Amino acid sequence: MNTTRPLEPRAVAGPxxxxxQLDRDLRExxxxxxxxxxxxxxxxxxxxxxxxxxxxxxxxKYQARSGRRTADRFLATRALLKHLAARAVxxxxxxxxxxxxxxxxxxxxxxxxxxLNLSHTGDLMLVGLSTLGLIGVDVEWAxxxxxxxxxxxxxxxxxxVRLLAATEEARxxxxxxxxxxxxxxxxxxxxxxxxxxxxxxxxxxxxxxPRLRRADGTPADREAWSFxxxxxxxxxLAGLALHDAGRGRISDTRAATTxxxxxxxxxxxxxxVAGSAG
Numbered sequence: 001m002n003t004t005r006p007l008e009p010r011a012v013a014g015p016x017x018x019x020x021q022l023d024r025d026l027r028e029x030x031x032x033x034x035x036x037x038x039x040x041x042x043x044x045x046x047x048x049x050x051x052x053x054x055x056x057x058x059x060x061k062y063q064a065r066s067g068r069r070t071a072d073r074f075l076a077t078r079a080l081l082k083h084l085a086a087r088a089v090x091x092x093x094x095x096x097x098x099x100x101x102x103x104x105x106x107x108x109x110x111x112x113x114x115x116l117n118l119s120h121t122g123d124l125m126l127v128g129l130s131t132l133g134l135i136g137v138d139v140e141w142a143x144x145x146x147x148x149x150x151x152x153x154x155x156x157x158x159x160x161v162r163l164l165a166a167t168e169e170a171r172x173x174x175x176x177x178x179x180x181x182x183x184x185x186x187x188x189x190x191x192x193x194x195x196x197x198x199x200x201x202x203x204x205x206x207x208x209x210p211r212l213r214r215a216d217g218t219p220a221d222r223e224a225w226s227f228x229x230x231x232x233x234x235x236x237l238a239g240l241a242l243h244d245a246g247r248g249r250i251s252d253t254r255a256a257t258t259x260x261x262x263x264x265x266x267x268x269x270x271x272x273v274a275g276s277a278g
Contacts, residue, residue, distance in 0.1 A: 014044025136189025181239030
């Protein structure tokens with residue numbers, strides 16, 4: 001990834017943009033991060049006929065959503081996803097169709113060189129798009145109360161628990177939110193979601209950029225991966241996981257080719273347990 005200029009999440013108020021900075025990010029980095037308000041996007045969307053064209057095959061999926069809030073979120077996030085992907089592909093957004101991989105990850109049909117990921121919390125939605133390789137994003141309220149909830153043992157490696165205890169108490173929750181968003185972003189990029197136990201891998205967040213660690217705290221040598229913690233607006237924090245498979249190349253992005261072998265074993269064990277439980 002080109003690091004001559006810092007990568008930033010860009011606010012987009014609706015289909016009209018602004019898009020200029022995101023176009024520039026795609027040219028310079030091969031990566032773009034767009035965020036917006038669900039409420040603002042809904043107010044800026046066109047009428048039903050145009051929405052049908054925009055959603056395409058997903059119109060019935062939108063109509064089947066139970067509850068107004070769920071349907072509105074689906075509509076707004078799909079609109080942002082399609083408009084950003086259209087900037088990368090160079091076609092009108094209504095000409096794009098999304099599909100789902102076996103892992104459940106969204107992809108642009110016929111555009112394997114484009115990878116995208118979505119996260120939302122409350123009224124905020126964040127979309128990450130990359131032409132370099134796999135991408136994962138997660139966004140949370142920066143002050144989300146995680147520390148002291150009793151879940152530290154389930155979301156941290158032993159090494160992370162040790163470092164958390166050594167951190168100034170006033171900064172522990174902030175550290176935990178940062179670790180959580182990075183872990184969510186990484187597992188989403190891999191298409192594993194919660195199947196990859198958060199106790200099996202960690203991040204050294206005292207470093208910038210954050211570094212991937214195994215459960216015992218030793219470095220995981222993943223040179224093609226980069227990670228960032230980024231502010232989104234004034235109140236939110238995002239984790240970004242990016243796999244650089246080489247600009248302009250369509251590469252093999254299967255999880256087995258990009259994971260540390262010990263981490264891959266942890267995923268496979270977790271999937272077997274989940275399968276037997278089902």
